Amino acid sequence: MQVSGLVKTGTHCITGRKVAVKIVNKEKLSESVLQKVEREIAIMKLIEHPNVLHLYDVYENKKYLYLLLEHVSGGELFDYLVRKGRLMAKEARRFFRQIISALDFCHAHNICHRDLKPENLLLDDRNNIKVADFGMASLQVEGSMLETSCGSPHYACPEVIRGEKYDGRKADVWSCGVILYALLVVSLLVSISSFFVSN
Numbered sequence: 001m002q003v004s005g006l007v008k009t010g011t012h013c014i015t016g017r018k019v020a021v022k023i024v025n026k027e028k029l030s031e032s033v034l035q036k037v038e039r040e041i042a043i044m045k046l047i048e049h050p051n052v053l054h055l056y057d058v059y060e061n062k063k064y065l066y067l068l069l070e071h072v073s074g075g076e077l078f079d080y081l082v083r084k085g086r087l088m089a090k091e092a093r094r095f096f097r098q099i100i101s102a103l104d105f106c107h108a109h110n111i112c113h114r115d116l117k118p119e120n121l122l123l124d125d126r127n128n129i130k131v132a133d134f135g136m137a138s139l140q141v142e143g144s145m146l147e148t149s150c151g152s153p154h155y156a157c158p159e160v161i162r163g164e165k166y167d168g169r170k171a172d173v174w175s176c177g178v179i180l181y182a183l184l185v186v187s188l189l190v191s192i193s194s195f196f197v198s199n
Contacts, residue, residue, distance in 0.1 A: 005065075012056055012068060019056060020072075024065040036135065037065065043137045046109055051102035053122060053132040072130050074123025081118060081186055092183035095121075098129035099179065103172055106131075112140050112168025115151045116175035118182060140168045154178065 005024040012019050026034060044055040054070040074080070077095070081087070087095070099121065106113060113120075113134065120133040136150045145165040157174035159166035 022067040053130040077121040078118035086186040
């Protein structure tokens with residue numbers, strides 16, 4: 001979730017599970033940002049998959065939104081790659097299968113993430129992928145095209161970079177290809193955007 005807020009660890013009263021509680025001050029958000037947060041919450045409620053960060057509950061009062069999210073302790077895949085360096089094919093394949101499984105589920109429900117990158121892929125205590133941050137996600141009906149240019153330039157497909165209409169599913173698949181490259185090579189610090197300039 002891209003909107004900043006205080007994150008605390010808690011225990012879900014009903015399930016007894018450890019959760020991450022994200023506290024968002026609604027008074028500090030513009031109306032348009034609040035609408036985006038509400039859309040992100042609605043999208044996350046549609047997704048029930050072992051490799052997608054789970055949203056358990058949302059509570060709200062006049063001033064705050066309280067989001068009870070699945071607690072993951074492994075940090076970002078990006079930091080894991082920085083620490084470990086390039087991965088062996090077996091480990092990269094395991095991560096990639098989990099990413100693709102989550103993405104396939106989302107696409108089957110007409111949800112396009114549109115900001116897939118190692119920073120938005122979290123790891124649990126067993127090193128399982130949890131796709132997170134659906135702040136730029138969009139519902140896309142079959143046969144329609146998306147127009148909003150969003151996501152991170154290094155992971156965005158050429159159509160998004162050029163400001164053209166695009167298929168969100170295909171844009172996500174492109175991002176996955178770049179992520180796979182990062183898992184096996186770890187040289188994303190070199191600007192991939194230069195590829196589009198020269199080709």
